[in-house]
Amino acid sequence: MSQRPGRDPRAQCHPAAPGTRRVEGDRSALVVGGGIAGLAAATALAERGVRVTLAESGDRLGGRVAAWPLDGQRTMSRGFHAFFRQYYNLRRLLRRIDVDLSFLVPVDDYPLQRPDGLRDSFAGLVTTPPWSVLQFVARSPAFTARGLAGVHIPSALELLKVRFPDTYERYEGESAAAFLDRLRFPDGARDLALEVFARSFFADPREFGAGELVAMFHTYFLGSAEGLLFDVPDDDYDAALWRPLAARLECLGVDIRLDAHVDSIEVRDDGAAVSIAGRRVEADAVVLAADPRAARRLAEGIPGDHLAGWRGSVAATYNAPPFVVVRLWLDTPVDASRPAFLGTSGYGPLDNVSVLERFEAGAARWAEDHHGSVVELHAYACDEDVVGDEAAASALVDRLEAELHRVFPETAAAGVLAREVLVRDDCTLIGPTGWAARPGVMTPDPRLVLAGDWLRCGYPVALMERAATTGFLAANRLLARWGAAGHDIWTVPMRGLLARRRVRPASGGAARR
Numbered sequence: 205m206s207q208r209p210g211r212d213p214r215a216q217c218h219p220a221a222p223g224t225r226r227v228e229g230d231r232s233a234l235v236v237g238g239g240i241a242g243l244a245a246a247t248a249l250a251e252r253g254v255r256v257t258l259a260e261s262g263d264r265l266g267g268r269v270a271a272w273p274l275d276g277q278r279t280m281s282r283g284f285h286a287f288f289r290q291y292y293n294l295r296r297l298l299r300r301i302d303v304d305l306s307f308l309v310p311v312d313d314y315p316l317q318r319p320d321g322l323r324d325s326f327a328g329l330v331t332t333p334p335w336s337v338l339q340f341v342a343r344s345p346a347f348t349a350r351g352l353a354g355v356h357i358p359s360a361l362e363l364l365k366v367r368f369p370d371t372y373e374r375y376e377g378e379s380a381a382a383f384l385d386r387l388r389f390p391d392g393a394r395d396l397a398l399e400v401f402a403r404s405f406f407a408d409p410r411e412f413g414a415g416e417l418v419a420m421f422h423t424y425f426l427g428s429a430e431g432l433l434f435d436v437p438d439d440d441y442d443a444a445l446w447r448p449l450a451a452r453l454e455c456l457g458v459d460i461r462l463d464a465h466v467d468s469i470e471v472r473d474d475g476a477a478v479s480i481a482g483r484r485v486e487a488d489a490v491v492l493a494a495d496p497r498a499a500r501r502l503a504e505g506i507p508g509d510h511l512a513g514w515r516g517s518v519a520a521t522y523n524a525p526p527f528v529v530v531r532l533w534l535d536t537p538v539d540a541s542r543p544a545f546l547g548t549s550g551y552g553p554l555d556n557v558s559v560l561e562r563f564e565a566g567a568a569r570w571a572e573d574h575h576g577s578v579v580e581l582h583a584y585a586c587d588e589d590v591v592g593d594e595a596a597a598s599a600l601v602d603r604l605e606a607e608l609h610r611v612f613p614e615t616a617a618a619g620v621l622a623r624e625v626l627v628r629d630d631c632t633l634i635g636p637t638g639w640a641a642r643p644g645v646m647t648p649d650p651r652l653v654l655a656g657d658w659l660r661c662g663y664p665v666a667l668m669e670r671a672a673t674t675g676f677l678a679a680n681r682l683l684a685r686w687g688a689a690g691h692d693i694w695t696v697p698m699r700g701l702l703a704r705r706r707v708r709p710a711s712g713g714a715a716r717r
């Protein structure tokens with residue numbers, strides 16, 4: 205078993221299948237997509253001696269966590285990402301760059317704020333559940349004695365009785381909003397602690413599956429002793445993460461092809477092939493690690509009757525509504541008391557505000573040189589018309605900036621030296637129904653595996669961690685076929701604190717519930 209990845213003694217190892225240290229003979233794989241999932245798969249395969257070609261359609265690695273240069277030493281990205289300490293598999297990937305993860309810096313707190321003055325904080329909490337949560341509730345102004353008396357106890361206890369992977373299916377048909385309704389949390393607490401998280405999955409809680417929300421509660425709050433705080437890279441993602449990881453991959457012999465758009469994929473009895481900008485590249489297997497929309501498009505075109513049902517299940521997935529990221533380079537610094545990251549609720553479309561010079565080296569240099577600040581605003585689950593309708597997008601940006609002036613009043617007088625706006629709709633939405641039918645890592649063809657945050661995965665992992673975990677799992681599938689050892693997967697505990705152990709029968713037979 206590999207070394208424990210964090211401080212939680214209950215963290216669970218899912219040991220890899222045994223096998224040779226390296227594949228025997230010449231094995232090759234094509235990884236489509238250079239986001240976290242594709243990078244994890246490429247790393248895991250190359251470390252076992254597989255010849256890997258990684259094709260990324262963009263001009264840099266990182267996918268949705270890519271960062272790119274602008275003029276005047278500025279950079280842009282899809283913005284703030286929280287690297288939780290529970291993200292064991294992502295961290296194990298990043299440890300390939302630096303075993304101590306010295307490029308990740310802790311964010312001391314991520315307060316949640318509402319216009320009525322309610323403000324919650326995650327700083328200084330004990331890390332062991334359930335004490336962490338009890339302390340949070342006791343401290344939070346959102347949980348009044350009256351509000352707590354109204355909580356539906358059986359629903360609340362469900363949060364402690366989770367058991368993965370069953371929990372995902374248990375909530376089939378229930379939305380996060382419906383679950384929150386039956387939980388009867390005090391309104392303030394619901395907004396602050398719950399909706400903020402559902403919206404971080406780019407979804408209106410009515411459109412988002414309760415299973416995902418409950419899993420998130422377990423992963424971040426109730427089931428893990430890693431604590432409620434997270435880290436962030438100390439520079440833009442390209443500088444801190446992806447260029448160093450690319451260097452490591454190149455040392456392992458990975459052929460990284462940027463601006464390499466894969467048009468089609470083919471799997472045959474004797475191998476697989478992809479077409480990269482019209483040129484055919486052959487390999488023994490393909491890892492499809494494109495973003496959810498691109499993966500749907502590619503899957504639709506993969507020939508083979510044996511894949512018909514699977515193509516249907518991929519086609520049935522869909523994306524979340526658009527999100528908007530606004531980055532502002534201000535000529536005046538925000539107040540020194542402003543946190544690096546602030547979650548907001550009740551400020552119209554504004555979901556959070558981050559102050560980049562608090563943690564990113566490049567932004568800090570810019571802020572110092574210009575005696576200003578680099579501030580980023582996020583809005584999730586936006587109206588569809590912000591994509592392609594410039595007037596709608598620009599109205600939303602104006603509104604977000606007006607909300608920023610309410611949240612940080614000193615910004616109202618600041619001049620905007622530069623502004624970047626990003627409107628995208630490239631994240632998946634895991635809705636209330638269809639979990640069991642959702643595609644997973646395996647496909648009906650052993651030469652084709654999937655990786656990405658949009659997949660069904662039985663472990664309590666989400667977003668970046670689901671991307672990294674499925675990347676390793678996809679590689680493990682191929683390595684097992686080729687007789688090579690896989691890579692251990694680590695997760696937070698698979699059961700909640702009050703979940704009963706399954707009683708194993710003394711000999712043979714099925715386990716009783």
Ligand SMILES: Cc1cc2nc3c(=O)[nH]c(=O)nc-3n(C[C@H](O)[C@H](O)[C@H](O)COP(=O)(O)OP(=O)(O)OC[C@H]3O[C@@H](n4cnc5c(N)ncnc54)[C@H](O)[C@@H]3O)c2cc1C
Nearest residue numbers: 237239240241261267268285286466495498656657667668
């Ligand atoms: C605004 C925002 C904030 C977020 N905040 C957080 C957070 O705080 N914490 C967290 O855990 N997660 C967060 N996420 C989610 C996180 O970004 C994703 O879960 C993760 O990056 C998904 O990685 P992936 O590898 O599955 O997909 P992607 O990153 O989308 O990678 C897929 C790659 O495939 C490439 N590709 C597509 N089609 C082709 C093709 N035909 N040929 C070749 N390449 C192709 C794409 O260019 C892309 O690089 C956030 C996302 C956004 C947008």
